[in-house]
Amino acid sequence: MTLARPQPAFSAARQQSVAAALRALLPPASILSDLEDTRPYECDGLSAYRQPPMVVALPQSEQEVLAVLKVCRDMQVPIVPRGAGTGLSGGAMPIADGVVLSTARLNRIVRLDAYARTAVVQPGVRNLAISDAAAPYGLYYAPDPSSQIACTIGGNVAENSGGVHCLKYGLTVHNVLRVRMATIEGDVVELGGEALDAPGLDLLAAFIGSEGMLGIVTEVTVKLVPKPAVARVIMASFDSVVAGGNAVARVIAAGIIPAGLEMMDQTSACMVEPFVQAGYDTGAAAILLCEADGTPEEVEEEIARMKAVLEGAGAGAIQVSSSEQERMRFWSGRKNAFPAAGRISPDYYCMDGTIPRKHLARVLTGIAEVEGKYGLRCANVFHAGDGNLHPLILFDANQPDELQRAEAFGAEILALCVEVGGTITGEHGVGIEKIDSMCAQFKVAELEAFFGVKRAFDPPGLLNPNKAIPTLNRCAEFGKMRVTGGVLPHAGLPRF
Missing domain, CATH: 3.30.43.10 (Uridine Diphospho-n-acetylenolpyruvylglucosamine Reductase, domain 2)
Incomplete structure (x- = not known):
């Protein structure tokens, strides 16, 4: 670029x-x-x-x-x-x-307790390093974002990261017991605890996902879970994204909670297959990856139930992993979707929105329609089970206006997510990328409440200012909020 x-x-x-x-x-x-x-x-x-x-x-x-x-x-x-x-x-x-x-140099695993199934780590510890350290005890750390080989637990806490197995095992907020953090005023505060509940308000949940605006993480206690005895994944092909999206809804409606439930469209599959040779059906309009884990008996039963649902939903081809190596190969394509995009496009813009599962087909169809409006391709890979979309808008920043068109395309996708009852982010955070889209989703009183939390933790407004929460005048400039007629005079706008 x-x-x-x-x-x-x-x-x-x-x-x-x-x-x-x-x-x-x-x-x-x-x-x-x-x-x-x-x-x-x-x-x-x-x-x-x-x-x-x-x-x-x-x-x-x-x-x-x-x-x-x-x-x-x-x-x-x-x-x-x-x-x-x-x-x-x-x-x-x-x-x-x-x-x-x-926080890169705060990278020690302080303590690992196999009996309590917890690990105390500093924020610079890599996500995957926690599982590596827990492996000898048959344990691992469940949240597994695609960047888990490099991303750190402090960043995961800041963004409330998820991963391909978050449907069954939850996001970062569901897997962190305690955070030790330093405030801007120089105090060290512990939020949460290692017991099942902690006294007082649940500030831990408010802190996780706060994008570095409330304090600096210095230590984290995470849950560890037993490594399943067996894990197998189904790869199912569909002749339309509508059929694939409806299959996702049917799996959940059947009372099945897979360990992972991911979907890729044809553009994504064709992008990834030459890169990792995962065995994807590049002729399919959509591919679903559905994983079951647990005891051998549990996995056999769940695989049979999922196959029946997928066949009933119109799956054209179904393949079940027969070994751990094949399971990892199926997942390698999904995990490598982002780097694979770099092989077919000079640049890509990775979006992150979340929608109700029942609207998957509608939103994917809407994205396809908007491709023509902006003259840009979009590859869709996403956590289908929890409705967290990751459209990859492909563009070339060396071409006039393509970056601006990609941004406008992304903003329209996020607006569509809000329109169907979803939200503008799932695990990437707001940062500077989606700050204008916050104006489209939240009302004045809601934004002021967000600033109220920010001021309570950071009175001088020095921690990651001008990120995540838009000021009211910014929303007015964005065209999503009126501040005329004596309503919301500029003198009362938040300072940060």
Whole structure:
């Protein structure tokens, strides 16, 4: 992608004073301020938007995190928390005159208790590393986003990440028991606990998915679950996306909760098959992957039930994995959909919306209709079981207006999700990518309530400002909110 790189938007004197203050409290090597060193932090996985940070801080302990917060609080410097930078909504994009606080060096597995089935980890621990550490005990960490080989648990907490097995095992919020976090005011607070319930308000659920706007994660206690004795996956082909979408609804209506229930359209299958050779039927309009796990008896029964439902829904071909290697091969195509897109298109824009399952066919048909309007192709891969869509809009940023058309296409998809009773995000977060679409989904009172939570945790508004929640004047400029006639005078608009 050819992009004009933004220039630093801060004075050299300001940068030097902030860097000096940080180096007085942290090892000099933990503070980066030269442009060559800070450039790798200019964006996250949403690489269309870039901004070099003024300074990058790499604390190695909770005390160093508190030290960074103190300097930034005293000097009124915005802070952008960052995990592995795999996020796709621009949540970790730097603020021009701010500090990026990376938790990459907080990467220890503090404790693993096989009897309690819990692991205590620092935020920089990779998602997959938790399962690797738990494997000798027959346990694993269930949420498995496609980036699990690289993404970190701190980022997963920030975005409430899911994965292909979230239908049965839940999102991050369902698999985290406790979060230890540092506030902007320098306090260390523990939310949740290792018991079945925690006293007081359930602030843990409010914190998970808050995109770094409420505090800095320093430690997380996650649930571990037993590795199933057996897992098998059905690959079913359909001659239309409508039939595939209806099959998803039928599986759930039959009272079956698969370990994974994913769908890919023909564009996606044709994109992925040459890349990973997963054995996909590239002639099918839609492919479903339905997984059963548990004891051998449970899996055999569930596979038989799912096959019957899929056949009744019009599946043209059904294949059941006969080995663990074949199961992993079937899943490899779904897991590698994003990198495969890079083989057929110079650029792609990965959307993230969630809809009621009963509207899958309607929304997929709507997306196909909008393709012609913008003159861009769209490959659909998604967590069909819970209605979390990931349309991949294919474009070429070197062509005039294609990025702008891709953005408009994406915004229209999100508007369609809201129209059918869904929401603008499922697991990628809002960040900067969907902040205007928030105006289309939420009303004035709701946005003000969001800001109320933000102000309660972060009175000075220094933590990841101007992300996730749009100000009312931004919504007015977006054309989704009226502030005339004495209603919502600008003097009363939120400050951040």
